[in-house]
Amino acid sequence: MLDIIVSVLTRTIIAGTPLLIATLGEIIAERAGILNLGMEGIMSAGAVTGFIIAFTTGNPWLGMLAAILVGMLLSSLHGFVCITLRANQVVSGLALTMLGLGISGLWGKPYIGRPLPQRMPRLDISGLSDIPVLGDIFFNHDWYVYLSVLIGIVIWFLVKHTRMGITLRSVGENPKAAESQGIPVNRVKYLAVMTGGGLAGMAGAFLSTAYSGSWNEGMVAGRGWIVIALTIFALWRPGGAFLGAYLFGGIFVLQFMLQPLGVSPNLLAMLPYLSTLVVLLIYGLSKSGQRRMSAPATLGEPYVRGGR
Amino acid sequence: MQIDLLPRERSTATLNLLILFGSLLAGLLAISVVFALSGVNPALAIFSIFKGSFGSWYGIKETVTKAIPLILIGSGLAMAYKAKFWNIGAESQLLVGAIFSTWVGLNWGPHLPAIVLVPLMFLSAFIGGALWGMVPAVLKIRFGINEVISTLMLNYIAAEFVKFLVVGPWKGATKGGYPYTDDLPAAAILKQFPLSRISPVLLSVAVAGALILGWLVYRSRFGYEIRVIGENTHAARYSGINFFRTLVVLMAISGGMAGLAGAGELMSIHHYLSYPDSLSAGYGFTAIIVAWLAxxxxxxxxxxxxxxxxxxxxxxxIQISMGMPAATVDVFNGMILVFLIMGDFFISHRVRIRRGRTVDA
Incomplete structure (x- = not known):
């Protein structure tokens, strides 16, 4: 029994890791007022780039770096379209998803099903990793898991306790006031959306170079969309991202745990998506919950300098 | 030198058309760059794509066949987007429509003549798609849940449900273990033009549907309310438009159209319900761009x-002739959509380039 609990919790943390990384990215972008619906596509492009680079160089770290760069590049396109050209963010995000999925299919075709010789290594923390139970659950993972936690803490600190965080939030909440304070509003928006894209790329690389160690079309499997929902669930707070990511990580694991009990795998596969709706519905049932679900004030709206 | 972006007061139809073609051309150029970077000869690939579709009788007939679901879904999406209701769930509205009409076809089909059965299956598909489409409208207005999220989640849920049906309770006894339902009765199958897969009935439904929806949007009181909601939410509230009723009806129509597309694929092409991705080649997503290009x-x-x-x-x-992956079409679609929305900017703005340094007022 203890074995099962340990295994479930260990896998929950692993399954929650890509969700955590990408959700943190989306939180940053949305805090600056940019809705990036392209996460699914960016994660996919990150997964394929990370895999190809890790495969050809034999170095998963270079794969991670390349995935981050591709994520930043793709999201800068979103930035250009939405910030500079003030286009509709919903449609631009959807276009980015199609583009990301398309590019990854095109680039990844020769690599489908080939195993990665060198996956992202485990971080062996001597002493901690050997602790029974706790060591297995928390201290026996690859670098991505610890990096994601570290990034989460850093972002939480930056958003909540520093001038940078105030700048970011003011750009999303009241860009006009921010600009009168001398903040370069659109530059901050670009930085935020590109940081978010970089993190989404990294989340994708985790899937292909650490989680599965292979590339396959459709391997992101809707996680990018769940990330958009998790951002709302987290109420745009990094702390909430931790809770949401591991909760949904758990739901992904549950799906496989219940399968041997004879429940239809297809009905179980609905679980993450159904839970997303249920969680949002719970917020939506009360007026105060609906208010808390309200996004940063100018989310989705383009900012026109000196405009109305 | 300084570049100014100024709002354009008025735009003409010619200008709109010019910008539209300019965007498409720029999009093709960008696609060429992506192809070239991926080691594909862009000129050959793009030429082969258009040769494959418009370069032969067979290609043209197949193009019309696949245009039917895109027109049905795209016109419904265009209507929803007019109200800025971001329905991304057409893919699953199509599937639920197909589920409903499959049930009617398999259960009532053997006892009914075609003249009754076919309209009944279309009607049931419309109702199925409409019900599935109304869910996100209710979730948005009553519970404040973003429709992009809800429609996307409903896509995954419906797709898994179809898989559940065809491997489980609806698996056909005559299909030798394959994940298909039994064939629909002969009365449910739509006749096609000779030597093609185009059903005249279905084609008429699609064209008439698109025209009726166009009339609704631009000529009716309902369409006026949709446009006001889309252009100015505050004004819409002020003028006493019933948001709940308008958006629920809107999504019933939008989802219903996608449902019709599901029934059409079933009754004209496939003849039985099978896995979601064999029933629809991503029509629900491609139709988003169809709506935007329109x-x-x-x-x-x-x-x-x-x-x-x-x-x-x-x-x-080109998958067959050049061995390129299916995802190539996604690159095409995504890039064209990006350039289409970029083009929108130049419809509402003009660019002025001034020489010399000037001080911004």
Whole structure:
């Protein structure tokens, strides 16, 4: 029994890791007022780039770096379209998803099903990793898991306790006031959306170079969309991202745990998506919950300098 | 030198058309760059795509076949987007429509003549798609849940449900273990033009549907309310428009149209319910771009639907002739959509380039 609990919790943390990384990215972008619906596509492009680079160089770290760069590049396109050209963010995000999925299919075709010789290594923390139970659950993972936690803490600190965080939030909440304070509003928006894209790329690389160690079309499997929902669930707070990511990580694991009990795998596969709706519905049932679900004030709206 | 972006007071139809073609051209150029970077000869690939779709009788007939679902879905999406209701769930509205009409076809089909059965299956598909489409509208207005999220989640849920049906309770006894339902009775199958897969009934339904929706949007009281909601939410509230009723009806129509597309694929092409991705080649997503290229005018989806159907058919052709992956079409679609919305900027803004340094007022 203890074995099962340990295994479930260990896998929950692993399954929650890509969700955590990408959700943190989306939180940053949305805090600056940019809705990036392209996460699914960016994660996919990150997964394929990370895999190809890790495969050809034999170095998963270079794969991670390349995935981050591709994520930043793709999201800068979103930035250009939405910030500079003030286009509709919903449609631009959807276009980015199609583009990301398309590019990854095109680039990844020769690599489908080939195993990665060198996956992202485990971080062996001597002493901690050997602790029974706790060591297995928390201290026996690859670098991505610890990096994601570290990034989460850093972002939480930056958003909540520093001038940078105030700048970011003011750009999303009241860009006009921010600009009168001398903040370069659109530059901050670009930085935020590109940081978010970089993190989404990294989340994708985790899937292909650490989680599965292979590339396959459709391997992101809707996680990018769940990330958009998790951002709302987290109420745009990094702390909430931790809770949401591991909760949904758990739901992904549950799906496989219940399968041997004879429940239809297809009905179980609905679980993450159904839970997303249920969680949002719970917020939506009360007026105060609906208010808390309200996004940063100018989310989705383009900012026109000196405009109305 | 300084570049100014100034709002354009008025735009002409010619200018709109010029910008539209400019965007498409720029999009093709960008696609060429992506192809070249991926080691594919861009000129050959793009030529092969259009040759595959519009370069032969067979290609043209296949293009029309695939335009039908795109027109049906795209016109419904155009209507929803007019109200800025971001329905991304057409893919699953199509599936639920197919589920409903499969049930009617398998259960009532053997006892009814075609003249009764076919309209009944269309009706049930419309109702199925409409019900599935109304869910996100209710979730948004009553519970404040973003419709992009809800429609996307409903896509995954419906797709898994279809898989559950065809491997489980609805698995056909005559299909030797394959994940298909039994064949629909003969009365449910739509006749096709000779030597093609185009059903005249279905084609008429699609064209008439797009025209009716165009009329609704631009000529009716309901369409007026939709447009006001889309253009200015505050004004809409002020003028006493019933948001709940308007958006629920809107999504019933939008979802219902996608449902019709599901029934059409079933009754004309497949003849049984099977896995979601064999029933629909991502029509629900491609139709988003179809709606956008039509400038959100449902009637224009007749043209833009044909264009993107051509890209799907051409995409299939280069998979075979050039060994390119299916995802190539996604690159095409995504890039064209990006450039279309970029083009919108130049409809509402003009660019002024001034020489010399000037001080910004």
């Amino acid at each position: 400038r959100l005018n449902p009637s224009f989806t007749i043209i833009s639907g044909l264009f993107f159907a051509g890209i799907i058919v051409g995409g299939d052709a």
